[in-house]
Amino acid sequence: MPESVLREASQAVTEVAGEGVSILGISHRSSWFRNVLDEAEENIRGLLSIPPEYRIMFLQGGATLQFSMVPMTLLRGRSDPAEYLHTGYWSGKSITEARREGPVRILKGSSLNFGALPSASELESQHHQNAPYLHYVSNETVEGLQFHRTVGRDDVMRVCDMSSDFLSRPFDINKYVIVYAHAQKNLGPAGVTVVILREDILSRVSDDMPAMLDYREHANMRSVYNTPPVFAIYITMLVLRWLRKEIGGLEAMDAMNQAKAAALYSALDASQNFYRGHAAVRDRSLMNAAFRLPTVRLEQSFLEQAKNHGLYGLEGHRSIGGIRASLYNAVTIEAVMNLCAFMENFQQQHGRESELNESASMKAAL
Numbered sequence: 001m002p003e004s005v006l007r008e009a010s011q012a013v014t015e016v017a018g019e020g021v022s023i024l025g026i027s028h029r030s031s032w033f034r035n036v037l038d039e040a041e042e043n044i045r046g047l048l049s050i051p052p053e054y055r056i057m058f059l060q061g062g063a064t065l066q067f068s069m070v071p072m073t074l075l076r077g078r079s080d081p082a083e084y085l086h087t088g089y090w091s092g093k094s095i096t097e098a099r100r101e102g103p104v105r106i107l108k109g110s111s112l113n114f115g116a117l118p119s120a121s122e123l124e125s126q127h128h129q130n131a132p133y134l135h136y137v138s139n140e141t142v143e144g145l146q147f148h149r150t151v152g153r154d155d156v157m158r159v160c161d162m163s164s165d166f167l168s169r170p171f172d173i174n175k176y177v178i179v180y181a182h183a184q185k186n187l188g189p190a191g192v193t194v195v196i197l198r199e200d201i202l203s204r205v206s207d208d209m210p211a212m213l214d215y216r217e218h219a220n221m222r223s224v225y226n227t228p229p230v231f232a233i234y235i236t237m238l239v240l241r242w243l244r245k246e247i248g249g250l251e252a253m254d255a256m257n258q259a260k261a262a263a264l265y266s267a268l269d270a271s272q273n274f275y276r277g278h279a280a281v282r283d284r285s286l287m288n289a290a291f292r293l294p295t296v297r298l299e300q301s302f303l304e305q306a307k308n309h310g311l312y313g314l315e316g317h318r319s320i321g322g323i324r325a326s327l328y329n330a331v332t333i334e335a336v337m338n339l340c341a342f343m344e345n346f347q348q349q350h351g352r353e354s355e356l357n358e359s360a361s362m363k364a365a366l
């Protein structure tokens with residue numbers, strides 16, 4: 001989180017200015033909280049130029065619940081399969097849930113270990129115009145793969161999980177019917193998920209849908225169908241305010257994110273394969289860089305020493321191991337430069353050791 005946001009949030013834990021109560025006790029029905037929700041919505045609209053025919057909702061259940069709510073709304077009872085891109089860990093999870101609701105056709109590229117995303121030409125022949133919708137994950141958080149284009153064809157409705165790159169760069173909402181993103185990366189703390197949904201999708205919700213899973217209820221009740229996570233939404237609103245007023249919008253945020261990622265990937269590329277990036281160069285994520293070191297032992301000492309330098313949270317996801325550096329919006333360029341300097345020093349200390357190990361294992365193999 002940006003420091004200015006943390007300061008304001010901690011003040012609100014003691015007392016919300018002018019309200020005489022802590023944010024942890026304030027009513028979600030208060031006019032103060034209504035203003036928070038309205039400003040959060042207004043800021044998202046402003047940042048992405050979202051037209052009025054899109055509803056913006058703050059829901060619970062994480063992006064994981066959207067893996068179900070989307071197909072419950074758009075796939076139940078359909079005979080044509082929805083198209084799901086399988087590009088990594090999180091899109092895999094979305095497919096498991098969609099299959100419970102109806103037929104799904106998997107679209108994928110040729111990469112066997114999710115080291116690259118399918119190219120437009122690889123996907124071209126796989127798209128089908130009768131698909132009720134196409135679902136994809138814009139940034140595969142675990143593998144560090146990011147689409148740098150809009151996927152799919154304009155005559156099939158697009159749904160996108162943008163959990164790990166939402167508001168890191170501009171995008172055109174008109175290309176999508178539903179975009180969702182849990183807050184925990186660029187937006188705020190866990191507990192709130194932003195859903196942007198084109199209004200006509202509401203008419204597709206079936207009447208037997210449980211109310212909590214019914215987009216109509218949430219849209220009509222303007223995100224207070226039941227008790228919402230007030231604190232998480234408040235922080236999200238502060239982050240959105242920061243993005244607009246302090247950063248100056250998404251073009252500026254994107255430029256900063258590009259600079260951070262360029263610094264980190266140059267450090268990887270300069271290491272002559274000591275640090276081995278997981279993602280194909282053209283699909284490298286600006287948000288998450290996943291990489292390996294020559295041995296698991298070196299990775300462990302990398303992580304231990306990184307902590308001693310104040311660099312935390314660099315463990316790769318349990319499903320692929322290795323190292324993952326996340327460069328979300330609030331990570332500063334200074335922090336990235338610190339990481340790069342640490343990486344260079346670490347390699348100077350341990351590069352020779354790994355060369356010796358490699359040549360020893362080559363000799364053994366001969």
Ligand code: PMP
Pocket residue numbers: 061062063064065090137139140141161162163164182
């Ligand atoms: N999609 C993506 C791309 C994610 O990165 C994550 C969480 N890291 C999820 C979905 C799941 O989100 P949640 O834990 O909020 O359900």
